[in-house]
Amino acid sequence: VEVGNVITSIRVCVIPGDDAAPEAMRASLRVLDCLDLPIDWDYVPPGRDLAELCTAEREALVHGQIDASDTVLFGATNGTTPGARYMRWGKLTFANVRPIQWRPGFRSPLREAEEIDYVIVRENLEDMYVGVMGEAKDLLKAGLADVRSRLPIGAEDGRFAAKIITRPGTEQVTRFACELALQRNAKLTVSAKTNMLPATDRWFCEIAREIAQDYAGLEYEEFIVDDMAHRLVIRPQDIDVLLLPNLYGDVLSDLGAGTIGGLGLAPSGCYGNEFAYFESAHGTAPDIAGMGIINPTATLLSAAMMLRYLDLNTAADRLNNAIGNVYLSGSVLTPDQGGDAGTENFADAVIGAL
Numbered sequence: 216v217e218v219g220n221v222i223t224s225i226r227v228c229v230i231p232g233d234d235a236a237p238e239a240m241r242a243s244l245r246v247l248d249c250l251d252l253p254i255d256w257d258y259v260p261p262g263r264d265l266a267e268l269c270t271a272e273r274e275a276l277v278h279g280q281i282d283a284s285d286t287v288l289f290g291a292t293n294g295t296t297p298g299a300r301y302m303r304w305g306k307l308t309f310a311n312v313r314p315i316q317w318r319p320g321f322r323s324p325l326r327e328a329e330e331i332d333y334v335i336v337r338e339n340l341e342d343m344y345v346g347v348m349g350e351a352k353d354l355l356k357a358g359l360a361d362v363r364s365r366l367p368i369g370a371e372d373g374r375f376a377a378k379i380i381t382r383p384g385t386e387q388v389t390r391f392a393c394e395l396a397l398q399r400n401a402k403l404t405v406s407a408k409t410n411m412l413p414a415t416d417r418w419f420c421e422i423a424r425e426i427a428q429d430y431a432g433l434e435y436e437e438f439i440v441d442d443m444a445h446r447l448v449i450r451p452q453d454i455d456v457l458l459l460p461n462l463y464g465d466v467l468s469d470l471g472a473g474t475i476g477g478l479g480l481a482p483s484g485c486y487g488n489e490f491a492y493f494e495s496a497h498g499t500a501p502d503i504a505g506m507g508i509i510n511p512t513a514t515l516l517s518a519a520m521m522l523r524y525l526d527l528n529t530a531a532d533r534l535n536n537a538i539g540n541v542y543l544s545g546s547v548l549t550p551d552q553g554g555d556a557g558t559e560n561f562a563d564a565v566i567g568a569l
């Protein structure tokens with residue numbers, strides 16, 4: 216990258232993560248190696264090697280490597296590998312972008328998957344994930360649950376988790392979703408549980424509607440989130456960009472991944488104003504750890520999103536096309552897609568296609 220007359224290279228921190236995630240990462244890095252990228256890679260050890268360190272040492276090591284990088288390619292964590300929380304709340308990556316796109320060869324359970332091509336924008340910092348939880352009796356003591364609430368008898372022995380939606384947070388992520396929708400020449404769909412949760416969810420939609428009016432020509436629609444779940448299965452082709460609060464975004468993006476053929480196919484990127492990182496939408500797949508069969512497609516497609524973020528668009532296109540060609544031929548697929556190829560065989564096929 217040329218900045219003024221100074222040539223600098225791009226530094227990418229690779230965090231393989233835990234359980235089966237490092238297997239997907241190792242295979243993906245072999246593929247990325249074939250793209251001749253102007254990238255200096257900085258590798259964090261996989262979680263099993265970090266486990267010897269205490270939590271503070273692990274965090275100091277990984278956070279330091281994150282801070283020294285332009286962006287991060289992340290596997291998935293079961294809690295052993297740190298960094299996810301830091302990149303999310305520490306670096307304020309407020310928009311989690313999860314494309315749901317079927318490609319020929321993806322093993323969708325739907326009869327007509329051809330036109331599934333939408334992007335979920337999930338608010339990434341607020342909602343039920345703010346970590347405010349406690350004993351329900353404290354709500355009663357604080358006078359926060361009065362006769363208007365439907366607190367059940369027996370609430371003295373109950374727990375609560377707070378759902379917090381803020382105006383600045385909602386405005387920020389809505390603007391992000393509107394801009395993405397305009398870029399895609401698409402409409403914006405917004406969804407939450409507006410009928411049952413007026414204080415938080417209806418407000419979220421009201422703010423989104425208000426902000427969307429600033430974007431001339433942008434088509435806008437809203438659905439209650441249970442109806443939305445139904446629509447994502449029955450008529451997914453009608454959706455272009457779908458903005459959701461954090462928890463619904465988390466749940467419905469896994470549902471969306473299911474409609475195109477599974478978690479192994481769904482990439483994701485988390486964007487803030489000054490930082491972004493990229494990770495598959497799936498978790499660490501502990502049940503298949505060590506078996507060499509995890510599908511690296513989600514990690515590879517996340518890497519393609521990262522290349523676009525870094526303005527390496529030709530490389531991103533090449534990678535996307537190579538993955539597409541492997542699925543089109545259908546001869547080398549991992550077990551989740553009905554094949555019997557291992558993770559590394561799949562990577563070899565992508566390298567062959569490149």
Ligand code: ATP
Binds near residue numbers: 496509
């Ligand atoms: P998290 O809560 O961190 O999202 P989880 O345990 O709920 O994690 P995953 O780790 O995503 O969920 O796994 C759910 C199921 O999907 C498991 O059976 C796992 O093996 C499977 N799975 C997830 N990712 C892949 C993949 N890339 N390839 C094949 N199977 C996968």
